[in-house]
Amino acid sequence: MKIIAxxxxxxxxSRFPAKLMQDLAGKPVIVRTYEATVATNLFDAVYVVTDSTIIYEQIEKHGGQAIMSKKEHDCGSDRIAEAVEDMDIDIVINVQGDEPFTDKKSLSKLIEVFHNDPDKEIDLASLMVHITEEDEINNPNTVKVIVNNSQFALYFSRSPIPYPxxxxxxxxxxxxxxxxAFRKQAILDFYHLPMLPLEASEKIECIRYLEYGKRIKMVETDVLGVEIDTPEDLEHARKIWK
Structure with missing residues (x-):
């Protein structure tokens, strides 16, 4: 299988403009994320796909591979789908640009899902983390997922699910x-299928896959990571880097 990131x-x-270009130990956050992803040695290739000439030039300046989007996109999946449409690949993993501490162990688990699926019954795989804090469970900025006994996603929501x-x-x-982690056809289907009411209501793009009958295998990880969504998150990341 040819696997790329x-x-x-x-x-x-909206919450933190230009966050990917903020300095993290001498390099922009997006460069740190790119380098961490390359350093996992899990992928045949790693690309940053962007709408910004500033980000594009920074990645190239640091010896990376970048792709400029040709169209405007509402979400990362659409941006990726446009970029991979003509590529000869099997699996593409979407790594978030604001997570500079990319975790090799969790990414390896996602890739393993497809190695263990010879009949290609799984359309995509994604990560979930057990949470216990009531504030986080009730926080609409935290997307929750419920799964069946085989760890396939049943639904995603900003509300607490299941309701206690x-x-x-x-x-x-x-x-x-x-x-x-997507099979190429799954992300292309997403790109060409219109948004339906559940996705529109929750503003959670992976709901589109469920609404169209795609199978999402969830993989549990104990690595929370550091998502840089606010200036406070950036300061936290800088302390960790030190």
Whole structure:
């Protein structure tokens, strides 16, 4: 199988503009993320796909591979789909540009899903983390996922799922980490299929796959990672780097 990583990188961000170009130990966050992804040695190639000439030039300046998007895109999956449409690949992994501490162990687990699926019954795989803090469970910025006994996703939501009507039932809550591994056809289907009401309501792009009957294998990881969404997150990342 030919497996590549794509890092979608948008310059603008509503909560923290230009966050990917912020300095992290002497290099921009997006460069740190790119280098960490390459350093896993899991991929045949790693690309940053972006709408920004600033990001494009920074990646090339540091010896990386970058692709400029030809169209405007609403989400990272669309940006990746356009980039891979004419590539000869089997699997593409979406690595988030704001996670400079890319975790090799978790990415290896995602890749293993496809090695163990000779009949190609799994369309995509993604990561989830067990969470216990009530504030996080109830936080709409934390996307939760519920799965069946085979670890296939049943639904994603910004609401607490399952709803704890019976407090005595010992259910586990899982946060969805936005790291995906796609079969090429699955992400191309996503790109060409229109958004349906559930996705539009929740503003969670992976719901589109469920609405169109795709199978999403969830993989549990214990690595929370550091997502740089705010200036406070950036300061936290700088302390970790030191």
């Amino acid at each position: 794509m890092i979608p990188a948008r310059y603008g961000a 009507r019976d407090k005595n039932v010992n259910v586990k809550y899982f946060k969805h980490k936005g790291v995906y």
